[in-house]
Amino acid sequence: MKKYPEYKKLDLSQISKDILQFWEKDRTFEKSISTRDENKPWVFYEGPPSANGMPGIHHVMARAIKDIFCRFKTLQGYQVKRKAGWDTHGLPIELGVEKSLGITKEDIGNEKSKKYISVEDYNKACRKEVMKYTDKWEDVTAKMGYWVDMSDPYITYENRYIESVWWLLQNLSKKDLLYKGFTIQPYSPAAGTGLSSHELNQPGCYRDVKDRTATVQFKVKDNSKFKIQNLDGDVYFLAWTTTPWTLPSNTALAVGKDIEYVFVKSFNPFSGTPQTVILAKDLLNKYFSEKHTDLKFEDYKPGDKNIPFKIVGHAKGSDLAGISYEQLLPFVQPTDGDAFKVLVGDFVTTTDGTGIVHIAPSFGADDFRVAKQNGFGALTLVDKRGKFLPEVQDGVFLYGEEFVKEAYLNDVEKQTEFEKQKKILEANHKIKDLKVYLSVDERIVLKLQEEGKLFKKETYEHSYPHCWRTDKPVLYYPLDSWFIKSTAMKDRMIELNKTINWKPEATGTGRFGNWLENLNDWNLSRSRFWGIPIPIWTSEDGAEQIVIGSAEELKKEIDNAIAKGVMQTNPLAKFVPGNFSKENYDTFDLHKPYADTIYLEKNGKKLTREPDLIDVWFDSGAMPYAQVHYPFENKELIDNKKYFPADFIAEGVDQTRGWFFTLHAIAVMNFDSVAYKNVVSNGLVLDKNGNKMSKRLGNAVDPFETLEKYGADATRWYMIANAAPWDNLKFDLEGIGEVQRKLFGTLYNTYGFFSLYSNVDGFAVDEKNQTPIENRIELDRWIISKLQSLVEEVTLYYNEYEPHRAARAIEEFVDEHLSNWYVRLSRRRFWRGEMSGDKIAAYETLHTCLTTVSQLMSPIAPFFADWMYQNLTINNQSVHLTKLVEVKKQHQDKSLEERMELAQKISSMVLSIRKKENLKVRQPLQRIQIPILDKVFQDKIDAVKDLILSEVNVKEIDFVNESQTQIVKNLKLNFKTLGKKCGQNMKAVQAFANDNGAKIISSIEKTGAFTIELNGANIVLEVEDVEIIPVDIPGWKVANNGPLTVALDVNLSEELKNEGLAREVVNRIQNMRKDAGFEVTDKILVKIQQNSELDNAIKNNLSYICSETLTNDLQLVQNLSAANASKIEVDELITTLISIEKLN
RNA sequence: UGUCUUAUAGCUCAAUUGGUGGAGCAGCGAUCUGAUACGUCGAAGGUUGUAGGUUCAAGUCCUGCUAAGACAACCA
Structure with a gap:
């Protein structure tokens, strides 16, 4: 016969350890998969974490969510495979390596640097760094009880994984979804490199700087379009810029579609020339003081500070679109696309500036986008060093080959430039005695002022990003990039997204849906060192291109290149196509710098690899295929939809535009399918005060400590039960x-x-x-x-x-x-x-x-x-x-559940009356009364009567109705039904009911209805419209709870009192048994010292006392020696001595 | 700056299609217990972040604002 194990105390932490051991020995996880039907799969994808950071408590939460549904589906009989994975590429890893080696990007592959490290060694360090905390991750995974197969994880840096990624890219290229273009990216001329947004968000990168800003006049070419009479002089658009150095590269102006603009007749503040300017109506008073509204034009003399003005016309932004203006600084003409016209930009606001935005497509992301949409050309008159092109040359104000930002010059250069400026500006009588270096911005403003194209100049303090390595301001600069033409598949992505079950729904329709609606092409390029190289080789003239889709192809192409003499040896010589073993794939390395030493040949031209790496997000988004080395192996798993798409994935909500998007985009573009059917995006784990956890603040919770102290179960339960997965957890x-x-x-x-x-x-x-x-x-x-x-x-x-x-x-x-x-x-x-x-x-x-x-x-x-x-x-x-x-279903009895709920409520109410009346539960009482308004209700309570009576220690229940006693009743309106009936009269009805409750109740009880006359209309209250609640029986102790009312008879007879005392005695004996350490089965002998107050109570309830306490023999004795007995207070007034003995 | 989310008792959370705000924890005061680190009972705790709007009726729907957070951007 089985004995159920008994324990001394609950130790959740120990239970976790014991069960973990059992699982390992029993191979329970493996069994949970092997015992399930492989034809009934439920597909789960594990989003790969990066093992270069320690696991945190939020990982426990995220993984608990994944684990829950995988385990649940297993219980339901599905086969749930869970392959672990590691994300191994990307910037955080590079930064980690640089920190631990004490180097910067400039040291990598730069032999002149003191801390020179070869790209080869650097990447070796990355490969090691990335798996730094693997053991910690494995440990926390086991301890928290997350079942995932870590024995054969997918690793994004492995060649087989990379090969699948390359295949996907080649496939996209075949579909004509891959192209080279450029984007405006933060760029550090001093460091000669683009910067990621991550780098720009380093602390201290955004700093307040003072810039020379200018409000500039762009001259309209043809005034006749405006149909405005008496336009004196020329008409100008006013535009404001904080970066005057971008003005030579201006090719357009942007206005807001619905913004109101005004034409203002006035004078140029510097030259005094009559002119008309256009700006947003809302910003008029920033440029023209209200005080000057009444100034007369006749009185104005050039040089006057107070300038008269008059609004002579109105226009909406959309009316201005398409109007041409004269190029502001015609150093160079654009060669491609339209230029020098007004266009509409959705980003234009009237919060500052003039409501008209100067557009230099090469130096602003918005500018670039809006110019491209409108087919406008660009001018890029600054080179990668941050210097103007030689063509941007002015005889007096200089510029060509000059740094556009003052911060890029060192002291010596600044001094040289200053002397040059002083000489020429003074010689041309522009400035009498130049004391300090004038920045390019300042001198452009001077030139514009000279030419009558300046309306206003001022210094302006704003926050501007700086390079975290060089401390110099960044430029936004067009950089070559490879793109995936995701916009071409946008509609399909939106369509398929609607079939995905998002938890919570708003993330799918809102955040993710909006993101898809406003989709841009996916910029794949990253100019870094540690990542998957772009598998594209191009000839110098760009005419020939090869996109590689497998190691086998690469090997063949290299052989061809050797034959044509552009390569000497084949790095993939040892690689055997068709052999998919790890050993075979470890005979070469596709990473930098090796990839860059490979040259290919096509049509007699030498092809060089495009130097960029691909966005690491592509790595992880490719995992459904790359984790099974598709299509080289396991082709049927994907093609026959056996292991694709996923039934379920879950990650943090921060992955919405990360992993959730890349999975979706790659699946839609390559396979015209969703990548997942159900997705849970979980919230963050904050500290108990709602702040973000961080090591710096010291409020991070250590998962290992927590699991050790509380056990995995309590930790998981707490995290899951406390908040919905998508809410942040404090x-x-x-x-x-x-x-x-x-x-x-x-x-x-x-x-x-x-x-x-x-x-x-x-x-x-x-x-x-x-x-x-x-x-x-x-x-x-x-x-x-x-x-x-x-x-x-x-x-x-x-x-x-x-x-x-x-x-x-x-x-x-x-x-x-x-x-x-x-x-x-x-x-x-x-x-x-x-x-x-x-x-x-x-x-x-x-x-x-x-x-x-x-x-x-x-x-x-x-x-x-x-x-x-x-x-x-x-x-x-x-x-x-x-x-x-x-x-x-056959064991479900809802009416039984209802009855029991009544019993629970009634018991609780009786207990509450006892409490108020200070009557212990041990004191039996004679009866409770329950007023009953209908028979069904009575039957329900009757069925659970005995439970109630024993629970509250009362002898009987009386059901009473009106004929037997007076019951005070309250009326409660049912707003739900009445609202529909009364509409506007609801309030009046409510007021009437408050005053006439009794009348309504009696009418409804008798006739089932009550009619209220209101404003000539009759409103009929019926049974369903009201709730009648008995609340009181005069003369009784009552309690009520919703529709329930209970009354308690608190009178005590001698018999009841004695019974109560007997119960007290039982309680004392039980306590003594417990204190003496007797087993629950031990029989005892009890001796009680006689006490006149108590004797009858004991005698009359002798068998009760004995059976309750397993007493074989109870003796009332004259004298009990205090040494062998305990002094017992039966109630406040009665004290006696009791002794107990165990009988064998 | 944009998109999205959240805001209810000291804390953590509830509240069917709009129908008149409830638990648990903590604290206070009692009490029960031969399973209890349990439970039971009582009192207290609220202008549902804020200001408007729609409605007979708003925690719930709409708009603005404030605060926190995520993501994207940082621009003239």
Whole structure:
């Protein structure tokens, strides 16, 4: 006969360790896959973490979510493979290496540098760095109970992985979705490199700088378009810039479509020439003081500070579009596209400037985009060193070959330039005595002023990004890049996105949906060192190009190149095509610098590899295919949709435009399919005050410590139950403690209770031969019914990816129903008397509840659930290998559940009256009264009467109605039905009802209706429109709760008093048994010193006392020596001595 | 700056299609217990971030604002 294990105390941490050991020995994870039908797969993709950082508590949360659904689907009988993966490329890794080696980008491959490191060594360091914390990750994965196969992970730097990525790119190229273009990117001329947004977000990169800004006049070519009379002089657009050095590269002006513009007749503030300017109406008073509205044009003399002005015309931005203006600084003409016209830009605002934006497509991302959309050309009159091209030359104000930003010059250069400027400016009488170096911006402004094209100049302080290495301001500069033409597939991506089940939905429709609507082409290029090289080789003239899609192709092409004499040896010489072993693929390296030493040949031309690496996001987005080395191996898994798309993925919401997008984009563009059907985007883990966790602030929670201290189950449960996965979680260790006490403590005790008594009885559940449910008592059938409802509910929540609701439902069941009602009320059945049918049924019922709960909770609390399940069952099979129980509808009895709820409520109300009246539960009372308004209600309570009576220690329940006693009733309106009926009269009806409650109640009770006359209309209140609630029985002690009212008879007869005293005695004896350390089965001898106040109570209840306390012999004695007995206070007034002895 | 999310008791969260705000924890005061680090009972705690709007009726729908966060951008 099986004995159920008993434990001294709950140690969740130890349970985790024990079960983990069991899993390893039992190979439970492997079994959970191998025992499932491979034709019933449920596909999960693991988003690869980067092992160059330590795992944090947020990883535990994110991985718990993944684990929950994989385990749940396994319970449902699906086969869920989980291949782990590592993300190994990218900037954070490069930065990590640079930090640990104490080097910067400039040292890499630069032999002149003191800290020179070859690209080869650098990449070796990266390869090592990236797996730095692999063991920590494996450790936390095991300890938190995350089941993922780490024995054969996909690793993005491995050649087989890279080969699949290359194949995908080649495929895109074949579909004509790959092209070379340029984008405007932050660029550091001093460092000679582009900067990523990550680098720009380094602390201290954005700094306040003072710049010379200018409001500039662009002369309209043909005034006649405006249909405005009497335009004196020329008409100009006003535009403001903080970077006057970009003005020579201006090719367009942008206006806002719906912005109102005005034509203002006035004078040029510097030259005094009459002119008309155009600017946004909202910004008029920034340039023309309101005080000057009344100034007369006739009175104005050039040089006057107060300038008269007059609005002579209006236009909307859209009206201005297409108007041509004269080039501002005609150093160079654009060679391609349209130029020097007004166009509409969605980014134009009236928060500052003039509402008209100067567009230099080469030096601003918005500028570039809007120019491209409108087919405008660009001028790039600055080179990569940050200097003007030689053509931008002015005889007086200089420029050509000058740095455009003052910060790029060193002191010596500045001095030389200053002397040059002083000489020429003074010679041309522009400035009398130049004292300091004038920046390019300042001198451009001077030139414009000279030419009558300047309207206003000022210095302006704003924040501007700086290069984190050189401390110099960055330029936005057009850089060559390779693009994926994702815009071409935009509509399809939007369409397919609508078939994806997003949790929460708003992330899919909102954040992700909007992102797709505004999709730009995907910039693939990264000018870095550690990543997958772009597999494109181009001839110098750009005419010939080869896109490589496999190692085999590359080997062949190199052989060809050798034959044609552009290569000497083949780095892939040892590689055997068709052999997919790791060894074979480790005979070469596709990374830099090796890739760059490969030259190919086509049509007699030598081809060189495009120097860039691909965006690491492409790496991870390619994982569905690359993890199985598609299409070189496992072709059918993808093509036959066996392992694609995923049924489920989950990552942080920060991945919306990261992994979620790249997976989607690559799948849509290559396979015309979604990459995942269900996606959960989880929120962040914040500290308990709602701040972001960071090492710097010292508020980061160490996952190892937490798991060790609280165990994985409580930690996981807390994180899942506390917030929806997509809400941010305020992580508070105290919350884990609470979960530990409340859920796990309660379950542990419930199990302990079960094991204690079934072992005492030598009882074990015979799973195959249980008492039919219909033969069990109401309480049993009730908890079984509740359990069915729980199974139904929890299954639904898991299926809907709402684990927090599943967890909360389980918590409620365990605490409210199982422990604090079922077990409490069943206690006596377990520990009294011999084995009986009822006792067996009680054991079986509790056993079923506990095993089912273990199953339901096992996805969230995998260790504890398995521990409890295995304790309860005989064959030591893991709960994770079981099949989920199905809802047994035939055991569900909703009306029974309702009845029981009434019993719980009534009990609680009676207890509350007792409390108010200071009557202990141990004191029996004679009766409670329940006013009843209908028979159905009475029947319901009648069915649970006995439970209530024993729970609250009362002898009887009387149902009373109006004919027997007076009942005070309240009226509550049902706004839901009445609202529709009354509409506007609702308030009046409510007021009427407040004053005439009694009238309405009696009418409805008699006739079922009550008519209110209001403003000539009749409103008929019917039964469904009101709720009639009994609230009081005059002369009784009552309590009410919603529609329920209970009254308690608080009179005590002598008999009741004695019974109460007897119960007190029982309680004292029980306490003494407990203190003496007796077993629950020990029989005892009790001696009580006689006491006139007590004797009758004991004599009249002798058998009760004896049976409750397992007393074989109770003696009332004259004198009990205080040495052998305890002094006992039975109540405030009665004290006596009692002794107990164990009988053998 | 844009897109999106969130804001309810001291804390963590609930509140069906709009129908008149509830739990748990903590604290206070009682109490029960032969499963209990449990439970039970009581009082207290709220202008539902803020200002408007729609409606007979708004925590819920709409708009503005404030704060926090994520992502994207940083521009004239």
